Amino acid sequence: MVYQDLFSRRHAVLRSPPADRVDLLLHQRSAGDLSPQGFSVQWYFTALTSPWFQTGLKNSLIAATFCTILAVPIGMLASYGLLRYKIKARNAIQVYLLLPFTVPLVVQGISLLFIYARIGLVGNILGIGFALMEINLPFMLWSTSSAVNRMDPNLENASMSLGANEIYTFVHITIPALLPGIMSGGLLMFVLGLNEFVTSLMLTTIWSATLPINMYTRIKTAITPDVAAAAAIYIIIAVIAIIILDKTVGIESYLK
Amino acid sequence: MTAEKGSGSIKEKIYLWAKKRTGYLLTLPAIVSVGIMAVGLFYFSLISFFKYDIIQIFVPAFTLENYLRVFTTEGVVSSFIRTFTLTTITCILCLLIGIPYAYFMVRTKSLMLKRALLLMTLVPFFIGEIVKAYSWVIILGEKGLLGSVTQQLFHSPISLVNTPYAVLIGLLHMLLPMTILLIAPSVTAVSEYTEMAAQNLGATPRQCFFHVVLPQLKPGILGALIVTFAIGATEYANPDLLGGGVFDFVANVMYMMIFNAVNYPYGAAMGVVLVITLSAIVYIILRIGKIGNIFIRGR
Numbered sequence: 360m361v362y363q364d365l366f367s368r369r370h371a372v373l374r375s376p377p378a379d380r381v382d383l384l385l386h387q388r389s390a391g392d393l394s395p396q397g398f399s400v401q402w403y404f405t406a407l408t409s410p411w412f413q414t415g416l417k418n419s420l421i422a423a424t425f426c427t428i429l430a431v432p433i434g435m436l437a438s439y440g441l442l443r444y445k446i447k448a449r450n451a452i453q454v455y456l457l458l459p460f461t462v463p464l465v466v467q468g469i470s471l472l473f474i475y476a477r478i479g480l481v482g483n484i485l486g487i488g489f490a491l492m493e494i495n496l497p498f499m500l501w502s503t504s505s506a507v508n509r510m511d512p513n514l515e516n517a518s519m520s521l522g523a524n525e526i527y528t529f530v531h532i533t534i535p536a537l538l539p540g541i542m543s544g545g546l547l548m549f550v551l552g553l554n555e556f557v558t559s560l561m562l563t564t565i566w567s568a569t570l571p572i573n574m575y576t577r578i579k580t581a582i583t584p585d586v587a588a589a590a591a592i593y594i595i596i597a598v599i600a601i602i603i604l605d606k607t608v609g610i611e612s613y614l615k
Numbered sequence: 616m617t618a619e620k621g622s623g624s625i626k627e628k629i630y631l632w633a634k635k636r637t638g639y640l641l642t643l644p645a646i647v648s649v650g651i652m653a654v655g656l657f658y659f660s661l662i663s664f665f666k667y668d669i670i671q672i673f674v675p676a677f678t679l680e681n682y683l684r685v686f687t688t689e690g691v692v693s694s695f696i697r698t699f700t701l702t703t704i705t706c707i708l709c710l711l712i713g714i715p716y717a718y719f720m721v722r723t724k725s726l727m728l729k730r731a732l733l734l735m736t737l738v739p740f741f742i743g744e745i746v747k748a749y750s751w752v753i754i755l756g757e758k759g760l761l762g763s764v765t766q767q768l769f770h771s772p773i774s775l776v777n778t779p780y781a782v783l784i785g786l787l788h789m790l791l792p793m794t795i796l797l798i799a800p801s802v803t804a805v806s807e808y809t810e811m812a813a814q815n816l817g818a819t820p821r822q823c824f825f826h827v828v829l830p831q832l833k834p835g836i837l838g839a840l841i842v843t844f845a846i847g848a849t850e851y852a853n854p855d856l857l858g859g860g861v862f863d864f865v866a867n868v869m870y871m872m873i874f875n876a877v878n879y880p881y882g883a884a885m886g887v888v889l890v891i892t893l894s895a896i897v898y899i900i901l902r903i904g905k906i907g908n909i910f911i912r913g914r
Contacts, residue, residue: 429648432644433644433645433648434645436641436642436644436645437641437642437644437645437646439641440637440638440639440640440641440642441638441641441642443638444637444638444639444641445638446638446639446642452642452646454897454898454901455646455649456645456646456649457841457845457897458649458652458653458656459649459652460841460842460845460846461845461849461890461893461894461897462652462656462849462890462893463848463849463851463865463866463869463886463889463890463893464849464851464866465849465851465866465869465870465886466656466659466849466866466869466886466889466890467652467655467656469655469659469873469882469883469886470652470653470654470655470656470658470659471651471652471655472655473655473658473659474651474652474654474655474658489648489651492648493648493649493651493652494652496645496648496649497842500645501797505800547741550741551741551743553743554742554743554744554745554746555743556743556744556745556851556852557851557852557866561874571743571745571746574745574746574749575745575852575856578745578749578752578856586749587749587753590746590749590750593742593743593746594738594742594746596741597738597741597742598738600741601734601737601738601741604737610730610733610734610737611729611730611733613733613737613796613799613800614720614721614733614799614800614802614803615800615803
């Protein structure tokens with residue numbers, strides 16, 4: 360177990376912004392007791408007003424929004440093309456499109472880091488948005504392909520036989536029919552994007568760090584209840600997303 | 616006039632060419648965006664053959680030394696064994712819990728229960744790994760819930776953090792919702808009439824489940840197995856926060872090698888070995904199961 364001695368890990372401390380460490384030294388925060396001691400919403404205010412939370416959340420929201428904007432058309436077109444057209448290499452393409460799952464996120468992060476370093480995108484929030492889209496693309500395909508599969512092809516045939524061309528049919532018939540899949544996929548991409556950690560860790564600088572990274576850094580330095588407050592906010596986001604999903608397409612669509 | 620006609624026919628040709636390949640063209644954006652990562656991956660695997668240099672990090676001289684080191688270093692080999700053992704255990708547990716759960720969730724007549732079971736899988740599915748791992752640190756830690764309860768009971772706190780069990784629990788919590796959500800559609804696709812027919816012919820509920828339902832669930836189960844195995848074996852945050860550096864997965868060791876030791880070639884070699892092993896496992900599962908479509912849902 361030599362490597363563990365060699366690389367005893369203080370990476371998080373190195374990563375955390377200097378101001379944070381000063382703060383830690385000055386206030387001597389206890390890195391310890393997690394058992395509940397009285398009820399208070401104080402930590403929510405602490406979290407909500409602290410810079411690590413605010414900038415992290417802002418970066419996460421920008422990246423996740425960009426990720427969703429990219430993922431919706433890409434995922435929809437790909438699953439439509441894969442399932443509705445005769446493609447000889449369908450299996451090969453499917454295995455290829457599953458690469459974001461089979462290649463470890465750490466490897467994907469480093470691979471994208473090489474590319475981003477060449478074109479100067481390291482630390483760019485939109486670059487992170489693209490990375491989020493790429494690594495979660497199979498989830499989007501999973502959502503949209505089920506909608507494509509459930510759609511009745513006769514709808515399109517009827518539209519075409521009534522004189523509409525392909526593009527008109529696609530915009531006015533196909534997209535509305537696929538909307539449930541697009542909704543659930545887009546929402547999933549947004550929420551997964553807000554939560555993504557490993558790949559963002561490699562592609563961000565401390566100024567463009569997303570919220571999960573800032574939380575990780577704080578967990579590694581000192582466990583304070585404000586991280587728990589931030590985590591609770593994530594749970595609220597998840598619940599809101601599911602409510603939206605239920606109101607629009609119905610959560611039962613996940614069973615089909 | 617003629618020129619216009621000519622350009623028209625070129626347009627026509629392009630149109631026909633595109634029409635023939637619409638399927639490919641529609642898939643193109645997805646292929647390109649995965650391709651950007653794949654190009655980086657190619658560069659990454661190239662580096663794994665380079666020589667490590669303390670000052671330049673790597674020099675482009677072909678060597679297999681990095682791979683040799685991956686297979687001969689005890690710590691790295693044990694991290695591979697640990698990763699694949701724990702992921703296999705997690706996947707088996709996921710299937711053992713997930714298949715009956717998905718079956719019950721789809722087939723229950725009570726709408727309330729169905730929605731409650733579905734919510735219980737969707738909420739963790741929508742929460743990220745950091746939040747989940749952190750919650751488990753709070754629950755399983757010495758000064759957390761488990762610690763304070765065991766302190767009360769046995770006067771000595773028990774902590775599961777930094778043990779394999781914590782990593783297993785964390786992985787299970789992450790992969791189980793995915794397993795259930797990937798299997799549920801194929802349960803829906805199983806016609807209830809086939810079960811009725813089997814029961815009519817005298818099959819016990821147990822025989823019915825194992826001989827009639829389970830074979831029909833095969834594509835869903837194998838799809839879930841592929842996804843959960845791939846995600847589990849490449850996990851980074853769970854072993855890091857719940858294993859506390861004493862129970863590292865391959866991804867963690869690789870990360871340390873690249874970002875802490877700045878030995879890119881060696882880390883890259885580990886990454887390549889991991890990717891190849893995983894791809895082989897996915898390919899074998901696909902071959903054994905003879906399933907062509909992974910993404911298909913709602914047939």
